[in-house]
Amino acid sequence: MSRPRSQAEYLARLVPPSVAGLNRRSLLAGAAGTGALLGTGLLAGCGSDSDSGSDSKTVSVGSNQSDPKPKDVIAKVMAGFQTASGIQPAVNTVDHNTFQENINNYLQGKPDDVFMWFAGYRMRFFAAKGLAGDVSDVWGKLSGYSDAFKKASTGDDGKQYFVPASYYPWAVFYRKSVWQQHGYQVPKNLDELNTLGAQMKKDGLAPIAFADKDGWPAMGTFDILNLRINGYQFHVDLMAGKEAWTSDKVKKVFDTWAGLLPIHQPDALGRTWQEAAQSLQQKKSGMYLLGLFVAQQFSNDEQDDLDFFTFPEIDPAIGAKALDAPIDGYMMARKPKSEANAKKLLEYVGSKDAANITVKNDPSTLVANTGADTSGYTALQKKAAELVGSATEIAQFLDRDTRPDFASTVIIPALQQFIKNPKDISGLLTSIENQKKSIFTS
Structure with a gap:
């Protein structure tokens, strides 16, 4: 929803x-x-x-x-x-x-x-x-x-x-007609995702639609990168306050994210998720990492043109089977x-x-x-159900997997600060960790 x-x-x-x-x-x-x-x-x-x-x-x-x-x-x-x-x-x-x-x-x-x-x-x-x-x-x-x-x-x-x-699962959504027009292929790893993003730029598209005016969508990007780089158990423990945000593992997540920002739609802090979804709907963006509710921004006829893939593998030892499905x-x-x-x-x-x-x-x-009688599911819903069924681990989304006060008062402004200026990752993570200690021990 x-x-x-x-x-x-x-x-x-x-x-x-x-x-x-x-x-x-x-x-x-x-x-x-x-x-x-x-x-x-x-x-x-x-x-x-x-x-x-x-x-x-x-x-x-x-x-x-x-x-x-x-x-x-x-x-x-x-x-x-x-x-x-x-x-x-x-x-x-x-x-x-x-x-x-x-x-x-x-x-x-x-x-x-x-x-x-x-x-x-x-x-x-x-x-x-x-x-x-x-x-x-x-x-x-x-x-x-x-x-x-x-x-x-x-x-x-x-x-x-x-x-x-x-x-609803989170995945990378795209329009089949756009991909067919340009001959795009689903990326299987991070290198292929970056290569695809570079090609989309050449083709005049914003590779990955992106919005964080509302504060929460960027959490989905953090979640999937952490799940792909460090695995489900580390992610859950980090959300529970048991792991340090200043660890090399978390730093690697932000370093990887910083490397991906150039293929994300710019000026994300001034855009709502609906506006980002509309850029995908209008064939101005090539991909969008979001929940299945992205379909709300497409007409019934357009939904037949909507497809998705799970975010690609980053570490072969961890794979790509974990996902957010709140x-x-x-x-x-x-x-x-x-x-x-x-x-x-x-x-x-x-x-x-x-x-x-x-x-x-x-x-x-x-x-x-x-x-329930799911024979009325659209092709997109059927594929989404299969994706969740094949997942080895399922997270609930960052602001549901951690303390409400930590998510809203610490993580949201921190992620927005990172998007605005991704250069001082160490300082950002030190700030998050200090605030985390205060909140989780209160």
């Missing part, structure tokens, strides 16, 4: 955590406009720890799916739930980045009964803080999920706190107004019926439930 980020929310990231209360809210209100964030609160949840006698036929849902296409898909899924259960879902939709940046306050305040979130570290982070409800009994009623999905939904205490709905889904508030209704909704969104609705309406994602 899409991860839209606006300039207003990017600016909010620049506010230090120590003044993230009123100042951050004021900044967002001033930049985004009054009322843009659902009234008086950034995340205006409907639930409350003190609510008890609620209407037995309603359930509130906090949604981060604010782009038109995924928002419409969620509406259809919720309509299916209402028809099946007779319970009316009240969906509270908030801009994706606003939702993410304010999730901690939201969960400690009056969250919705059910809210959308991510699998992996970020799910475990809030489960460990007691800010999410145990949904292990819901899992007892679910079918169609692999052990990998259940593991990604399980907290540190062995209980389940998450119901997966969809996922899982999106639902969690329950620690004390929902109606726990029974919340769990009924979770059981439905985890069902093959809900998955079938998504398959019919959204070509930019894959459904997690293997019992």
Whole structure:
């Protein structure tokens, strides 16, 4: 699903955590406009720890799916739930980045009964803080999920706190017609990628579409380079604060990235991911490393011309089987107004019926439930599902695999600083490591 980020929310990231209360809210209100964030609160949840006698036929849902296409898909899924259960879902939709940046306050305040979130570290982070409800009994009623999905939904205490709905791999996307026109071949290693990029430049294309105005897309580039150069386990340990950012291994990632920047679209800090995707759609760029949601920027007819390959091998000893494939889904508030209704909704969104609705309406994602009828998948979706199925290790994406505060207040500005000036890598990594020590020991 899409991860839209606006300039207003990017600016909010620049506010230090120590003044993230009123100042951050004021900044967002001033930049985004009054009322843009659902009234008086950034995340205006409907639930409350003190609510008890609620209407037995309603359930509130906090949604981060604010782009038109995924928002419409969620509406259809919720309509299916209402028809099946007779319970009316009240969906509270908030801009994706606003939702993410304010999730901690939201969960400690009056969250919705059910809210959308991510699998992996970020799910475990809030489960460990007691800010999410145990949904292990819901899992007892679910079918169609692999052990990998259940593991990604399980907290540190062995209980389940998450119901997966969809996922999408990151890969290098391109237009088949452009590649056929120029006779391009899929690169198998870093040298071939650089050679291909140089040829695309000669042909008048921006070799690799690139955007980081929104702060998060460059994380995908870091992830894949680290996975290819240092392997999955090192990447996971680095995200968990167990490895030093000043190590030679991390330095090699940035050195390699610096060598690739000349074949990336310039001025990335002034461009949104949608704009970069449109340059691919308009045949002005040759490739784009992004999630499957890039398909949202292509018409149905154009999607037949969209293809991808996994980022090529860098170290033969490590190979090219690891990738980012984030899982999106639902969690329950620690004390929902109606726990029974919340769990009924979770059981439905985890069902093959809900998955079938998504398959019919959204070509930019894959459904997690293997019992769904995926015969309606596009060729692109089928290939994406095969890619994930063949992966030996799957990461969740940098800002989901590490502490939320570290990702937003340290990594985003650091990567943007690197893109702007890739010369002082040692100084940059020293700064990241010092901040990491402070955050991970707090």
